[in-house]
Amino acid sequence: MGRIPASYLMNRLSTLVLTVLIAATLIWIIPRLSGLDPASAALGRMAAGGGSVANADEILAQLRSTFGLDQPLIVQYLLYIKNTLTFDFGLSTASFPTPVATMIGNALPWTLGLMMISLIITFFIGNLLGALMVWEHTPKLWKAVIPAAMVFTSIPPILSGLLLMYVFSTQLRWFPLSGPYGLNVEPGWTLEFFSSVLYHGFLPAMSIVVVTFGFWALGMRGLMITVQGEDYTTLAKAKGLRPRYILYRYMIRNAILPQITAFALKIGLLVAGQVLVERIFAYPGMGKLLYDAILTQDYPVIQGVSFVIILMTALAVFLVDLVYPFIDPRIRHGG
Amino acid sequence: MTILDFKNVSIDFPTSKGVVHAVTDISLSVPEGRRIGFIGESGSGKTTTALAAMRMLAKPGFVSQGEIHLNSLGKTDILNLTDEEMRRVRLRKISYIPQGAMNSLNPVMRIENQIWDGIIAHEGAVTDVELKRRSDVALNGVGLDPEIVGPLYPHELSGGMKQRVCIAIGVCLDPDLIIADEPTSALDVITQRHVMQTLRDVQAKIGAGLILIGHDMGLMAQSVDDIAVLKKGELVEFGPVRQIIETPQHPYTQELISSVPLVGGESFLDPAPATPAEGFKTEDGTPLLELRNVTKRYGSVTALHPMSFTLDGEVPKIISIVGQSGSGKSTMGSLMLGFNAPTEGEVLFKGRDINRQSPDEALTFRKEVQAVFQDPYACFNPFYRVNHTLKFPFERFGLSKGADHTTEAMEEACRAVGLAPETVLGRYPHQLSGGQRQRLIVARALMLSPKLLIADEPVSMVDASLRATILKNIHDLKDRHGISIIYITHDLATAYHVSDYVMVLYKGHVVEAGPPHDVIGDPQHTYTQLLISSIPWPDLDRDWGSPDDARSALEGLSELEGQQEAILRGTIPGFKLA
Numbered sequence: 001m002g003r004i005p006a007s008y009l010m011n012r013l014s015t016l017v018l019t020v021l022i023a024a025t026l027i028w029i030i031p032r033l034s035g036l037d038p039a040s041a042a043l044g045r046m047a048a049g050g051g052s053v054a055n056a057d058e059i060l061a062q063l064r065s066t067f068g069l070d071q072p073l074i075v076q077y078l079l080y081i082k083n084t085l086t087f088d089f090g091l092s093t094a095s096f097p098t099p100v101a102t103m104i105g106n107a108l109p110w111t112l113g114l115m116m117i118s119l120i121i122t123f124f125i126g127n128l129l130g131a132l133m134v135w136e137h138t139p140k141l142w143k144a145v146i147p148a149a150m151v152f153t154s155i156p157p158i159l160s161g162l163l164l165m166y167v168f169s170t171q172l173r174w175f176p177l178s179g180p181y182g183l184n185v186e187p188g189w190t191l192e193f194f195s196s197v198l199y200h201g202f203l204p205a206m207s208i209v210v211v212t213f214g215f216w217a218l219g220m221r222g223l224m225i226t227v228q229g230e231d232y233t234t235l236a237k238a239k240g241l242r243p244r245y246i247l248y249r250y251m252i253r254n255a256i257l258p259q260i261t262a263f264a265l266k267i268g269l270l271v272a273g274q275v276l277v278e279r280i281f282a283y284p285g286m287g288k289l290l291y292d293a294i295l296t297q298d299y300p301v302i303q304g305v306s307f308v309i310i311l312m313t314a315l316a317v318f319l320v321d322l323v324y325p326f327i328d329p330r331i332r333h334g335g
Numbered sequence: 336m337t338i339l340d341f342k343n344v345s346i347d348f349p350t351s352k353g354v355v356h357a358v359t360d361i362s363l364s365v366p367e368g369r370r371i372g373f374i375g376e377s378g379s380g381k382t383t384t385a386l387a388a389m390r391m392l393a394k395p396g397f398v399s400q401g402e403i404h405l406n407s408l409g410k411t412d413i414l415n416l417t418d419e420e421m422r423r424v425r426l427r428k429i430s431y432i433p434q435g436a437m438n439s440l441n442p443v444m445r446i447e448n449q450i451w452d453g454i455i456a457h458e459g460a461v462t463d464v465e466l467k468r469r470s471d472v473a474l475n476g477v478g479l480d481p482e483i484v485g486p487l488y489p490h491e492l493s494g495g496m497k498q499r500v501c502i503a504i505g506v507c508l509d510p511d512l513i514i515a516d517e518p519t520s521a522l523d524v525i526t527q528r529h530v531m532q533t534l535r536d537v538q539a540k541i542g543a544g545l546i547l548i549g550h551d552m553g554l555m556a557q558s559v560d561d562i563a564v565l566k567k568g569e570l571v572e573f574g575p576v577r578q579i580i581e582t583p584q585h586p587y588t589q590e591l592i593s594s595v596p597l598v599g600g601e602s603f604l605d606p607a608p609a610t611p612a613e614g615f616k617t618e619d620g621t622p623l624l625e626l627r628n629v630t631k632r633y634g635s636v637t638a639l640h641p642m643s644f645t646l647d648g649e650v651p652k653i654i655s656i657v658g659q660s661g662s663g664k665s666t667m668g669s670l671m672l673g674f675n676a677p678t679e680g681e682v683l684f685k686g687r688d689i690n691r692q693s694p695d696e697a698l699t700f701r702k703e704v705q706a707v708f709q710d711p712y713a714c715f716n717p718f719y720r721v722n723h724t725l726k727f728p729f730e731r732f733g734l735s736k737g738a739d740h741t742t743e744a745m746e747e748a749c750r751a752v753g754l755a756p757e758t759v760l761g762r763y764p765h766q767l768s769g770g771q772r773q774r775l776i777v778a779r780a781l782m783l784s785p786k787l788l789i790a791d792e793p794v795s796m797v798d799a800s801l802r803a804t805i806l807k808n809i810h811d812l813k814d815r816h817g818i819s820i821i822y823i824t825h826d827l828a829t830a831y832h833v834s835d836y837v838m839v840l841y842k843g844h845v846v847e848a849g850p851p852h853d854v855i856g857d858p859q860h861t862y863t864q865l866l867i868s869s870i871p872w873p874d875l876d877r878d879w880g881s882p883d884d885a886r887s888a889l890e891g892l893s894e895l896e897g898q899q900e901a902i903l904r905g906t907i908p909g910f911k912l913a
Contacts, residue, residue, distance in 0.1 A: 231438040232441045234391070238426065238433070239425065240423060249452070
């Protein structure tokens with residue numbers, strides 16, 4: 001405990017860098033195994049757009065040199081690594097010549113906002129409900145209702161999205177149908193803009209919360225049952241501590257530890273996570289960006305998005321490694 | 336003046352298979368400042384009765400009849416209190432010291448916080464300075480330095496320290512009554528004596544009553560004033576400790592007391608050794624088991640320092656390895672079973688290094704060397720009937736001459752360990768008692784006609800009255816079936832009776848070795864002497880020492896580091912310790 005030793009930090013950091021490097025390499029190799037030529041694909045799109053293309057070979061060669069595809073593989077690779085590490089993912093082939101970094105930069109905040117908020121809400125609701133399923137002082141009604149609510153977990157998020165949309169947008173007209181914010185709102189650091197974002201983000205977030213809280217609740221339930229049987233819980237009761245205090249400081253405090261690791265792993269997944277939810281709510285996040293890129297074989301975007309996902313996961317795991325010893329004194333930095 | 340009165344208390348557990356009467360019509364009073372021992376085997380209702388006084392029965396148990404009066408309350412029957420009133424009784428009036436010393440403290444809270452939260456729960460807002468003062472007093476009272484121990488987390492303490500923290504928590508509000516549920520069962524004897532003396536000391540200081548729950552007659556004799564003997568939920572005998580120990584009236588009490596093995600006392604084994612079974616052949620010249628400079632290190636920790644011995648198979652014998660937890664005795668067991676390879680040196684079975692065997696040799700080795708482990712619950716696959724456990728190795732090693740022969744062999748093995756085949760075979764493990772299961776494990780080993788049996792704490796989880804029976808079964812393996820046995824235990828009294836040779840291990844060194852009557856009957860090494868003087872004997876005239884003795888014994892251990900020279904006390908034919 002106490003300060004984080006430098007050796008431990010270096011160790012974790014090198015693991016982080018290595019993970020990211022290996023992942024970046026894989027991302028580079030996999031599309032090249034497909035045998036498709038992105039330059040031809042781009043030319044094909046130009047042809048489709050403009051009817052016919054004159055001096056196609058020349059343009060093809062020019063495209064190849066623009067994309068750097070005329071270089072030897074090793075040069076391509078090293079260049080790619082250098083660029084990736086500086087967040088230069090090149091230009092989108094589908095929305096040529098928009099830089100991929102710009103596209104990701106535009107999409108990432110939406111996803112992070114939407115997904116982080118829904119993940120955090122889910123994490124709290126799910127774990128609390130899971131804990132309440134086990135706690136002996138939970139009102140009987142709650143104990144009956146919570147397991148029934150688990151039914152939602154079996155609904156795919158796309159259906160829950162459509163259902164919420166139908167009920168709250170189409171029928172009740174409480175919430176807007178789609179988009180990240182109101183059409184007549186100017187983006188900026190204004191209260192109006194923020195409230196519009198929250199208003200628009202509510203349904204997509206809820207559609208995720210409703211279907212994923214069960215994951216946390218069921219996991220928590222299992223952990224709580226174990227903790228409930230621990231001797232320290234018995235002793236806490238024998239000490240005459242107040243039931244709520246026991247619930248929070250003895251039971252949840254211990255049961256939550258493995259869930260925090262799971263939370264970190266989910267952060268990475270969530271960037272790409274709810275592709276379909278973003279799609280149906282026309283939410284301009286990473287999921288939608290990835291979805292569109294796959295449809296148009298936009299390799300630079302796919303690579304860029306994949307890299308960001310991996311980077312997020314690796315960073316989240318890194319952070320948990322650093323933070324864990326502070327929440328569980330049995331784990332020590334170093335060793 | 337009594338503190339607590341149980342009046343005709345019965346406790347029921349409604350289950351799907353009908354109501355289990357865990358406790359039937361118990362009446363008992365705990366006078367002020369007096370120590371009462373509840374003794375009985377598992378399932379006797381001793382813990383259930385005590386927990387009823389705290390209204391902490393495991394679900395679905397409930398007090399079906401009777402009254403429990405806590406006399407310092409206004410309305411005294413605790414069964415009529417509201418949940419909130421009951422919460423206020425816990426710790427302030429009746430405190431509880433739990434059994435599992437290892438897991439009784441919240442792993443993510445500092446020790447002092449776990450004392451403070453109890454005080455706050457009963458007294459509301461207390462200043463930080465006052466809290467600190469109170470926890471300092473409580474920790475000092477159990478011999479722990481509050482400045483060092485207070486800010487630590489539970490995993491940073493030893494088992495004995497954790498249990499003393501639990502005692503500190505239990506006495507910090509000066510309760511009327513302390514209920515201690517086997518508070519030392521997870522501790523070694525030297526630590527046990529210190530913890531028990533601490534508990535007696537603080538209990539006497541605050542003048543509280545004490546209910547000590549346990550199964551160890553010796554510990555009871557040394558710790559309490561009165562003993563209540565429980566059997567199957569009934570109070571069979573209650574009286575002053577001297578009367579219970581010296582002139583027990585009830586046959587069950589007599590049985591409990593006579594089943595405690597004593598060093599130097601009468602043997603619980605047949606005095607005349609049984610004759611070897613027919614067809615028993617002695618081995619040729621090669622030693623059965625040989626250890627050559629075997630060393631085991633885990634990282635930088637040396638679990639076992641170089642050890643060499645040879646055991647020949649000519650005359651079967653029982654070699655005991657005794658020591659406390661961490662002494663390296665179980666490491667030795669797993670090395671001899673080939674589960675672990677030694678860091679240095681070699682383990683030979685019939686002249687072959689067991690870690691360099693061909694697959695065929697390894698199979699023969701597995702058949703000829705059998706094991707009995709501590710936990711009779713974990714040894715069975717719960718999804719199979721016990722027959723499977725008995726049958727599987729027998730058939731796999733090609734010993735079976737058909738289904739009838741297998742059944743015959745199983746029945747014979749069951750009878751050999753004193754089980755009626757029809758009552759155990761064909762049942763699932765959970766339908767059998769711990770004692771039955773452990774005997775089946777012995778039977779399973781016997782079916783394979785091994786040459787060597789390694790028994791690692793085979794009776795430590797079995798009720799006292801069954802220990803003797805199981806040890807007798809194991810002893811019979813030697814006499815009737817010609818099997819040599821390595822008996823690994825922390826219990827010197829049983830080692831004294833069953834073994835032909837004893838090795839005392841301390842921190843991976845043999846400190847004393849020789850025939851049991853010398854080593855245990857008249858120990859020479861400081862460590863062996865410490866061990867033996869720390870054992871609580873069910874003999875009131877045998878002094879267990881003062882709290883100071885207990886503390887100095889614990890401290891004396893650290894001074895032992897220097898003198899690791901083994902004291903060898905005579906030899907027996909066929910076994911040579913180098």
